[in-house]
Amino acid sequence: MDIQFNTNEDYNKLALSELRKRLKKVKEGGGKKNLEKLHSQGKLSARERIEYLLDNDKPQIEIGAFAGEGMYEEHGGCPSAGVVVVIGYVAGRQCVVVANDATVKAGAWFPITAKKNLRAQEIAMENRLPIIYLVDSAGVYLPLQDEIFPDKEHFGRIFRNNALMSSMGITQIAVVMGSCVAVGLTYQ
Numbered sequence: 001m002d003i004q005f006n007t008n009e010d011y012n013k014l015a016l017s018e019l020r021k022r023l024k025k026v027k028e029g030g031g032k033k034n035l036e037k038l039h040s041q042g043k044l045s046a047r048e049r050i051e052y053l054l055d056n057d058k059p060q061i062e063i064g065a066f067a068g069e070g071m072y073e074e075h076g077g078c079p080s081a082g083v084v085v086v087i088g089y090v091a092g093r094q095c096v097v098v099a100n101d102a103t104v105k106a107g108a109w110f111p112i113t114a115k116k117n118l119r120a121q122e123i124a125m126e127n128r129l130p131i132i133y134l135v136d137s138a139g140v141y142l143p144l145q146d147e148i149f150p151d152k153e154h155f156g157r158i159f160r161n162n163a164l165m166s167s168m169g170i171t172q173i174a175v176v177m178g179s180c181v182a183v184g185l186t187y188q
Contacts, residue, residue: 023066026080028079029103030076030102030104031103037103043177046099049177050088054086055090058088060088062086064085067112077104078105085097085116096120096131097131098120098134099133099136108140109137111148114154114158121158124170125161125170128168129170131165132173133172136176
């Protein structure tokens with residue numbers, strides 16, 4: 001019997017259990033009440049939309065599930081940065097899917113949301129993968145709007161990346177599935 005091995009194994013089992021609890025909480029998005037409200041409007045959650053879209057017989061991986069964890073607590077939190085990003089397959093083609101989580105402040109963008117979207121675009125560009133945006137967003141979270149645009153790693157860079165991906169021949173698809181606030185216009 002190796003006592004150190006057993007101690008390490010117990011520690012790792014406990015750590016894995018805690019990680020699973022945190023992941024379960026993060027995957028609740030803005031909480032049960034907000035999910036019920038979304039369902040009462042006849043809408044699916046970001047994760048449900050992705051589940052319907054992706055081939056269920058192919059591998060998939062969520063990127064940045066813990067982004068935003070513990071951030072913006074004074075604003076009610078921002079689990080998963082308010083956006084779900086998954087690499088998976090649609091009709092046999094590997095792609096990146098980005099879905100606003102409307103249960104988190106109606107899908108509003110926090111500064112960390114912009115960073116997570118930029119990371120999704122970076123993955124799409126580096127691997128030349130199509131990217132699909134499932135849009136359901138109230139736009140920029142106004143109390144933090146001054147932190148969204150200030151440097152090259154924030155919101156404005158997303159538009160630059162859209163142009164760059166177009167020039168690279170990378171397919172980009174945006175599906176408006178609810179609110180979409182942009183350039184002062186609201187679509188629904």
